Amino acid sequence: MNRHKQPPAPLVLASGSPRRLALLDQIGIIPDRLLPAGIEETPERKELPRSMARRLARTKAEVAARAAGRDPALEGAYVLAADTVVAVGRRILPKPEVTDEAAACLRLLSGRAHRVYTAICLLTPKGATRQKLVESRVRFKRLSRSEIEIYLASGEWQGKAGGYAIQGRAGAFVVKLIGSYSNVVGLPLFETMNLLAGEHFDVYERWTEPAA
Numbered sequence: 611m612n613r614h615k616q617p618p619a620p621l622v623l624a625s626g627s628p629r630r631l632a633l634l635d636q637i638g639i640i641p642d643r644l645l646p647a648g649i650e651e652t653p654e655r656k657e658l659p660r661s662m663a664r665r666l667a668r669t670k671a672e673v674a675a676r677a678a679g680r681d682p683a684l685e686g687a688y689v690l691a692a693d694t695v696v697a698v699g700r701r702i703l704p705k706p707e708v709t710d711e712a713a714a715c716l717r718l719l720s721g722r723a724h725r726v727y728t729a730i731c732l733l734t735p736k737g738a739t740r741q742k743l744v745e746s747r748v749r750f751k752r753l754s755r756s757e758i759e760i761y762l763a764s765g766e767w768q769g770k771a772g773g774y775a776i777q778g779r780a781g782a783f784v785v786k787l788i789g790s791y792s793n794v795v796g797l798p799l800f801e802t803m804n805l806l807a808g809e810h811f812d813v814y815e816r817w818t819e820p821a822a
C-alpha cells in the first residue's frame with residue numbers, strides 16, 4: 611500500500627438523466643455526486659443544432675460547478691455534462707412533453723434520416739474546459755399512422771430529444787445508424803472516456819468493483 615497515494619478526485623455528473631448515469635455505470639464509472647443543472651433549454655434565434663448542444667452542455671457544467679464549489683466534499687472535482695440535440699437539417703426537434711408534439715416529431719422522422727448531436731463538456735480541477743461534439747446519423751423506417759399512435763401510447767418519448775428513445779421500442783424503427791449508439795442515447799462513451807483520460811482522470815482506477 612502506497613501511503614502517499616492521493617484519493618481519486620471526485621466526479622460530478624451535471625445531469626438528471628438516468629440514461630447518462632446508466633451509460634457511465636456501463637463503463638465502470640460511478641459519479642460521486644449528481645448535480646442536475648435544470649436550465650432552460652430553448653434554442654436561441656437562428657441557433658444551429660451543434661452550437662446549441664455545445665452551449666447547453668457547457669452551461670450545465672458551469673451551473674453544476676458553481677454548486678459543487680459550495681461543497682467542501684467536492685473540492686478538486688471534475689464536472690461532466692452533456693446535451694443531446696436531434697435535428698433534421700438545421701431544424702432542431704423539441705423534447706416533447708405532450709403527445710401532439712411527439713407525434714409531429716415522429717411524422718417528421720418517418721422514412722428519412724436525421725442527425726443526433728451530443729456535446730460533452732468537462733471542467734477540470736485545474737479550471738480547464740474541454741468539449742467534444744459527437745454526431746450520429748439515424749435513418750428511420752417509414753412509420754404508418756397506427757405505428758405512430760401505438761408508439762405514442764408507450765410514453766417512451768416523454769422528455770427525449772426528437773420524441774423517441776433508441777434504447778427502447780423505437781429501436782425497431784432504426785433502419786441504419788452511422789456513428790455512436792451511446793451518443794444517440796445521450797452520452798458517447800468512447801469520447802467521454804477519452805476526454806476524462808486526457809485530463810488525467812483515472813478511469814481504470816474506478817474499475818475496481820466487479821461488473822454487475
Ligand SMILES: Cc1cn([C@H]2C[C@H](O)[C@@H](COP(=O)(O)OP(=O)(O)OP(=O)(O)O)O2)c(=O)[nH]c1=O
Pocket residue numbers: 624625626627629630646647648651670692693694695696705726769770771772774775776777794795796
Ligand atoms: C434521441 C434520444 C434521446 N434520449 C434522451 C437523452 C437525454 O436524456 C434527452 C435529451 O435531453 P438533454 O437535454 O440532453 O438531457 P436531459 O434534460 O434529459 O438531462 P440533463 O440535462 O439533466 O443531463 O433525450 C434518449 O434517451 N434516447 C434517444 O434515442
